[in-house]
Amino acid sequence: MTTRRKFLGSTAVFAAAAISTDALAQVVAGKGQFGASGLVGNLQGPTQSTVIPTSFKEAPQLAELVKAGKLPPVAQRLPAEPMVIKPLESVGKYGGTWRRAFIGPSDGENGNRIMASDKLLFWDFTGSKIVPSVAKSFDISADGRVTTLHLRKGMKWSDGAPFTADDFVFWFEDIYGNKDIVPAPIADMAAGGKAGKVVKVNETTVQFVFENPYFLFPSMIAGDTLIGGGQSVQQSSARSYGAYAPAHYLKQFLPKYSSEAEVSTKAKAAGFDTWVRHLHVKKDWQLNPEIPTLGPWRTTRPINTPTWVMERNPYYYVVDTDGAQLPYIDTIVMTLAENIEVANLRAMAGEYDLQERHMDLAKLPVILENRERGKYDVHLDLAYNGADTTLHVNMDYRADPLIGKLLGTADFRRALSMGIDREQLNETFWLGLATPGSTAPAEAMPENPGPEWRNKWSTLDIAAGNKMLDGLGLSKKDSDGYRLRPDNGKRLVIELLAVKAFMDWPKHAEMIAQHWRKIGIYGDVKESERGLAFQRMLSGDHQLFVWTNGGTELLYLYPSWALPTDVSNGAYGVEHAKWYASGGTHGTKPSDPHMVRALELFRGAAGQQEAERHKTAQEIWKIMIDQQFHIGICGQSPALMGVRLASRRLANIPGRTCIAQHCRTPGSAHPESWFYKA
Structure with a gap:
């Protein structure tokens, strides 16, 4: 193992900085944990x-x-x-x-997060208690089918126009309900596979009504979800969610309130080929200074x-x-x-x-x-999420049938995971102070499946990894020791798509690719700009995407870096996400029965009370980690x-x-x- 002292002494970025022993000691004091740093x-x-x-x-x-x-x-x-x-x-x-x-x-997101008080409900500073925000209060029916929000009388948009229940009905009927704008429904607005609806009671009271129990819904609208993220995040970057929208401003860009010809003419005059693209920009607070907001x-x-x-x-x-x-x-x-x-x-x-x-x-x-x-x-x-760096596996990769089959095989994913030296990665990129292992959330979180799942398939074991790969018919190698494809005899190449964002993920990927040499896998790192990388994901044109699993510490509130539930995230296969979000009417059902089971458990949890939901999440985590749908590296760090x-x-x-x-x-x-x- 590379020692911390050797690493610090040999890394150019530190060598040029004349770091004192005292400064580093503040970080590595005690047992080598961040919490002991002061x-x-x-x-x-x-x-x-x-x-x-x-x-x-x-x-x-x-x-x-x-x-x-x-x-x-x-x-x-x-x-x-x-x-x-x-x-x-x-x-x-x-x-x-x-x-x-x-x-x-x-x-x-840099600005969206600062504007987060435009959420209907929010969490307190501990992240453990739902508190009022845009809505002054809420209540949920005894059967869990109706959540009622009580708005603030006299509240106004940033341009002075009234903010009322009409803005919720407008969003539900004219934005979310318009298939030109939102082609497929979102899972957040359904319970037990049945779509919900928004009902105006009066100017300051709005209800979300479902056919099945949805005890999770208040947490959903307080979380960073498609229904609850707030206007700033959910109506920017071409998203059209978030439960409400400024009706008085946006009506002018919709055919319903004039004509398709008129809004199309406006769009073309503004340089857009369709009125939908024009609308996406007009409702985006990041791009349009005129859009009324609540933040x-x-x-x-x-x-x-x-x-x-x-x-x-x-x-x-x-x-x-x-x-x-x-x-x-x-x-x-x-x-x-x-x-x-x-x-x-x-x-x-x-x-x-x-x-x-x-x-x-x-x-x-x-x-x-x-x-x-x-x-x-x-x-x-x-942080409380399991892995700052995660390899997200496209379970619906179709561009290369052999690669798609391998990515869809649990033992192939497990072998890739066991071929990674997380300790070296930890020393190199986390100063040796993160927690190596799987994607499981921190043990302090109620959804943690148990300490034994931290290392499941997630410790270095070259011999076991090689044995698994040999067992998959990948025993032949070239002169450099890399495995050959059984279909054409060429070198087997696995692509890692990586973005230099919150961490230098391309460098992480390069080190992982070097580790894989010992199990005969050639890792091809493709560095990309963030926007282009996400476009590739949404087209299904990626194999492994290197990113975080941030947000999955509370699985139900931000599952998109754990399961294919979010149509705006294609990490595990965007067609699978469409299938889940639509209740099976759009997209493609996952071929892996374990993935289907995890999604079934996830969907059913919405109607469960909190204690039962936590147990269900633990079961989901056990499935995901055992199957290695996502390969965790290191996490629970700053x-x-x-x-x-x-x-x-x-x-x-x-x-x-x-x-x-x-x-x-x-x-x-x-x-x-x-x-x-x-």
Whole structure:
């Protein structure tokens, strides 16, 4: 095994940085765990208060607009019952520009997460309790078939138009219900395979009604799901989900409210070949500054420019305990970084005020060394998902029948997994401090299948891997020791599609390919830009995709990196996802009975109470790990959005935040409650 000392001494990125022993010691103190570093604080965050202030305050620039008659007074802009946030440390003061990095038009999640309070319900800062958000409250019927949301009376969109139950009906009937926009239904809007519906009770009450019990539904609309992710994430990047939409604005782009000829003419005048493509851009808050939103800030300069700019929403529905309308910070300016390396260098130079996205764990010692020069603090936020790096297997690969057959064979996948030296990968890319193993969530999570499943098929065993591959009829090799295809005698090549994103996954893939030489497998690493890689996935044109399994720590709320349930994610076969989401009316049923069984269990869990759901999830995890539908490498670390640099000028910054997909990091820490001390 490569020792940590040897690794650090031989790696160029560290050699050039003159790292002190003290800085590294903070990371590797104790038993070599992140938790012993002194950089992992307690989970913290703001809380909600039920006491509504009797008077309200607003940002100075908004007060000037009120004075000039260009904006109604703050009390008229807020709902009758605004959400009240008790800040982590103290009430803040207005002003300032949050400087931050993004890496291009495909980095929309960078902003979506900051806007996460546009979700109907949310999770508290611990990630364990559902709390109000856009909806002031909810209830679910005793039989689990009806979930009722109670909206905030007088709440408004960012342009001042009323936000009501009509916006839910509009989304359900005219966006989600239009097959030109959403060709296939989503599983989130069905229970027991039966589609649900949205019903307006009155202006501030909306119901989601299902034929079968759906006790999971409140968690779904609080999670990062297609139904509950909120407008910012679910109506950007050509998605059309999220349960509500600004009817008063979007009707002008729909044929139903004029004619197909008229909206097509508008689309062509704007440079689009169809009205649907035009609509996708018009409803995308990242691209269209005119779209009304509910989040704390709104785009004023779009993401497809070198500087993505967001300014405060004057109608934001949240106040602090003193009645000050949030957010405190005026503006967010995201500056384009050419790549992750540039983003990290700028962060260490103090050019960003708070940055966790794209921060490279491998550079942690250098980041620590530069704290005083950059005037920032470093926080490590540990994730609960099983694998920061995962090989996602396309179970419906058709371009090459032999490769498709092998990828669909459990022993082939198991052999690939046992041919990986996770300890070396851990030492090289996680400073030796992650947890190697399968994709199973952390043992602290209620859906963890048991400690023995961490290493199932997920430890280095070259002899066993070779024996499995020989048993599959792949015993013949070329002069370099690589296995030959039984159909044509040529070298067997397995492609790993990788993106340099939250981690340097192409480098991970290259090391894995080197490991596979010992089991006679030639791994061909294809590095791709993120957007192009996802396009390949959606076309089914990938074999193994190297990415995280983030979000699967709560399987039901974000299953798309574990099971083919999401039509916008083709990791395991987009046709399989269409089959699942449509209840079998679209797409292709998986040929693997174990995958079918896992999907059946997953579908049935929606009607179960919480304790039973956890047991079902554990059974699903056992199937997925035994079958190695996804091959885990290392995880339960701060590698993905858990290395957090915070300017010492900022206040109300948590010592540790919840790194989980349903928490929408950093969303559950409510960035609108952060402020500049000076």
